[in-house]
Amino acid sequence: MSSIKIKNFGPIKEGYTDNDGFLPIDKLMIFIGGQGSGKSSIVKLISTLTWLEKALVKGTILIKDIVENDAFRIKWCEFQSIQNYFNPHSFIEYKGKYIHFKYDLEKAEILIIENTVYEQPKITYIPAERNFLSVLEDLENIKGLPKSLSWTLAEFIKAQRSLTEAHPIYINDIEFEYDDSTKVSYISGKGFNRLKLAEASSGIQSVVPLIVVLSYLEGFINSKISQDIDNLSFAESERFNSLLKEINKDTISVLSEYSKRIEALNKKFLPQNLFSIIEEIEQNLFPESQKNLLFKSFEFNNNREDNHLIITTHSPYIIAYTSLAMKAFKVKENINKSFDFLKRLEDIVPLKSCLNPDKTGVYQIDNEGVVVSIKSERGQILDNNFLNTSLEDTNDLFNDLLDIAEECNK
Numbered sequence: 335m336s337s338i339k340i341k342n343f344g345p346i347k348e349g350y351t352d353n354d355g356f357l358p359i360d361k362l363m364i365f366i367g368g369q370g371s372g373k374s375s376i377v378k379l380i381s382t383l384t385w386l387e388k389a390l391v392k393g394t395i396l397i398k399d400i401v402e403n404d405a406f407r408i409k410w411c412e413f414q415s416i417q418n419y420f421n422p423h424s425f426i427e428y429k430g431k432y433i434h435f436k437y438d439l440e441k442a443e444i445l446i447i448e449n450t451v452y453e454q455p456k457i458t459y460i461p462a463e464r465n466f467l468s469v470l471e472d473l474e475n476i477k478g479l480p481k482s483l484s485w486t487l488a489e490f491i492k493a494q495r496s497l498t499e500a501h502p503i504y505i506n507d508i509e510f511e512y513d514d515s516t517k518v519s520y521i522s523g524k525g526f527n528r529l530k531l532a533e534a535s536s537g538i539q540s541v542v543p544l545i546v547v548l549s550y551l552e553g554f555i556n557s558k559i560s561q562d563i564d565n566l567s568f569a570e571s572e573r574f575n576s577l578l579k580e581i582n583k584d585t586i587s588v589l590s591e592y593s594k595r596i597e598a599l600n601k602k603f604l605p606q607n608l609f610s611i612i613e614e615i616e617q618n619l620f621p622e623s624q625k626n627l628l629f630k631s632f633e634f635n636n637n638r639e640d641n642h643l644i645i646t647t648h649s650p651y652i653i654a655y656t657s658l659a660m661k662a663f664k665v666k667e668n669i670n671k672s673f674d675f676l677k678r679l680e681d682i683v684p685l686k687s688c689l690n691p692d693k694t695g696v697y698q699i700d701n702e703g704v705v706v707s708i709k710s711e712r713g714q715i716l717d718n719n720f721l722n723t724s725l726e727d728t729n730d731l732f733n734d735l736l737d738i739a740e741e742c743n744k
Contacts, residue, residue, distance in 0.1 A: 335358050335359060335360070335431060336358075336359040336384075336428070336430045336472070337353075337356040337357060337358045337359060337428075337433060338356065338357050338359060338376075338379065338380060338383065338426070338427070338428045338429075339354075339355040339356045339357065339425070339426070339428075340357070340375075340376060340379060340425070340426055341355065341423075341425040341426075341428040342421055342423040342424045343372075343375060343379070343419050343420065343421075343425075343426060344372055344416065345370055345371055345372035345375060345425045345699075345703050346372040346375055346376065346421030346699070346703045346705070347702060347703030347704065348702070348703060348705075349576055349703070349704070349705055350697075350705040351704060351705070351706065352707065353675050354561055356427070356429065357376075357695075357697070357705065358695060358741060360642075360643065360693055360694055360695040361635065361641065361643070361690070361694065362632070362635060362642075362643050362644075362645075362689060362693065362694045362695070363534050363642075363643075363644045363645070363694075363695045363696075363697070364416070364644075364645045364646075364647060364653070364656060364694075364695070364696045365377065365644075365645070365646045365647070365697050365698070365699065366646075366647055366648065366653065366696075366697070366698045366699070366708075366719065367698055367699035367700070368701060371699040371700070371701060371703075372699050372703055372705075373646040373699060374418055374613060374646060375416060375521050376590055376699075376705070377611050377613070377644050377646060378411075378414040378415075378416050379411075379416065379610050380611070380644065381414060381428065381457065381459050382410055382411055382413065382414055382416075383395040383426075383428045383430070383435060384430070384455065384457055385457050386400060386406075386410060386433075386435075387428075387430045387432050387433045387435075388430070388454060388455060388457065390432065390433060390444075390446075391452050392454075392456065392573060392600055392602060393573045393577075394573055395445075397444045397696070400442060400444060401441075401442045401443055401444060403571055404440070404442075405442075406437060406442040407420050407437075407442075409537060412481075413481045413482060414459075414481075414482055415480060415481075416626075418433075420440075421441060422439075424437065424440075425437065425438050426438075426512060428438070428446075431447070431451070431452050432446065432447055432448055432450055432452045432548065433445065433446060433447060434447060452601075452602070453601050453606035453607060453640060454578065454601065454602065454603060454604060454605045454606055454607075455605060455606070455607050455608065455609035455640075455642070456551055456555060456605035456607070456608050456609065457609045457610075458486075458489065458547060458548070458551055458608070458609070458610050458611070458612075458740035459482055459485065459611045459613065460543070460544050460547060460548075460610070460612045461483055461486060461613050462613040462614045462617060463480075463483050464483075464486060464540060464543040464544060464617075465536060465539045465540050465543075465617070465618075466479075466483065467483075467486065467487055467490055467543045468519070468531050468532065468534070468538075468539035468540070468542055468543060469532050469539060470532070471517070471518060471532060472509045472517060473487060473490070473491055473531075474491055474517065477602065479677055485514055486543065486547065489547045489550070489551070490543050490546065490547055492550065493546045493547050493549070493550030493551075494512040494514075494519065494546065495512070495514060496550055496553075497511065497512050497546075499511070500522065501545075501546060501549065503521070503538070503541050503542055503545050503546075504541075504545065504604065504626045504627060504630045505538070505541055505619075505623045505626055505627065506523060506524070506623070507524060507539075508521050508522070508523035508538065509521065509522050509523065510531070510542050510546060511528075518530060519531035519532075519542070521534050521538060521542070533648070534744050535618075537617075537618040537620070537623060538618070538619040539618075540617040540618045541619070541623075541627060544612065544615070544627070545627070547629065548608075548631065548634055549634075551608055551610075552608065552634050552637065553606075554605070554684070554716070555605055555606070555607065555608060555638070556637075556699045573603075574599070574603045577599055577602075578596075578599060581595050581596065581599065587673075606638075606640065607638050607639075607640040607641050607642075608635070608638065608641045608642070608643075609641070609642045609644075610631075610634070610635070610642065610643050610644070611640075611644045611645075612631065612643070612644070612645050612646075613646050614646060614647060614648065614650035615627060615631065615645050615647060615652065616628075616629060616645075616647055616648070616651065616652050621651045624649060624651045624652060624655070625651065625655045628652055628655050628656070629655070629659070629683065629687040630687070631643060631645070631689045632659060632686075632687040632688075632689060633684065633686040636686055636687065636688075637686075653696070653715055654696070656689065656696065657681050657714055657715040658682070658683055659687055659688055659689040660688075660689045660691045660694060660714065660715075661688050661714065662679060662682060662683035662687075662688045662689075662691075663688040663690050664681060664691070664713065665679060666685065691709065691713025691714075692713070694709065694713075695707065695709065696708050696709045696715055698719055706719055711725065
């Protein structure tokens with residue numbers, strides 16, 4: 335399992351306080367915290383370092399491209415607009431499957447981990463600003479967006495083009511469709527037909543880019559297209575073909591050995607799993623819709639053992655539904671394949687959406703920049719997390735109002 339240690343980076347001060355400061359990058363990670371607490375700082379660093387590790391494996395960039403001339407901060411962190419979060423005391427250490435990265439005393443260094451098994455992830459970062467992609471038309475000619483949003487735009491365009499029929503968005507039986515001839519996006523549902531996406535509610539506008547991109551990438555990984563070298567960038571194709579020539583040039587007497595080397599080359603360049611990061615997954619959604627979208631995201635993440643999903647949220651419902659999905663996993667383990675019990679469980683939490691607590695991390699970040707796990711040893715989310723506490727504070731305030739009203743009537 336990869337892990338990351340962060341101190342004195344933007345709002346993050348002490349960072350994670352357990353495990354010698356190393357935050358395990360679990361199969362599923364969820365972060366809660368107030369505005370500006372550092373949720374995005376952490377997930378953007380994870381995204382950046384995961385991408386750099388991927389590029390180093392492919393050989394499309396070299397270690398010197400990251401460590402020399404403060405390139406890590408100036409060039410690579412600029413993509414996620416976190417280049418100004420550094421200070422002279424910033425410390426970042428990332429222990430990945432292929433690299434050991436450290437940034438300390440304003441200097442980066444990288445060690446390669448030899449003899450390691452590494453499968454390429456398809457990394458996707460879906461920012462909170464995704465609604466912007468739904469309200470504009472003629473998306474293919476839009477310029478000047480932040481780099482991370484531009485990437486999401488490019489994936490959204492490819493995802494739309496790939497659709498051959500209406501696609502469900504898993505909310506209120508609404509479907510999305512794209513007219514390639516006019517370059518216009520539509521939604522259809524009960525009581526309306528082919529309503530322009532730009533005219534839909536803010537919640538639907540938030541969901542469509544997210545679910546369409548995730549569905550597209552899920553299909554991309556599982557279909558033959560993921561084995562197509564034409565989907566690589568120019569630099570990646572050049573590097574792939576160079577290594578392929580070396581394999582073909584070598585004298586390999588055993589066919590099985592040749593097959594193994596070709597398979598290893600494919601795994602080095604072609605994506606084998608999804609690494610998805612979603613900011614504010616609950617954005618503009620009614621609680622029931624939050625649940626549907628969350629469970630669908632869990633299903634996508636569960637489809638492959640090495641998939642990863644990282645979520646930031648301000649919603650107590652997201653935390654509650656996550657706790658429900660972890661509990662459902664434990665119940666499912668004890669059902670012994672009884673059809674009746676499985677059906678009853680499916681009505682509560684879809685079987686494909688159940689969460690293994692051992693592979694799930696849930697964290698909160700306080701106003702002092704400290705990261706704390708809010709998952710108990712029994713695999714449930716602690717009741718005294720920030721979101722629950724806020725609800726309890728509201729109840730206390732309401733009781734205070736009742737006391738005042740009672741005293742006024744005396």
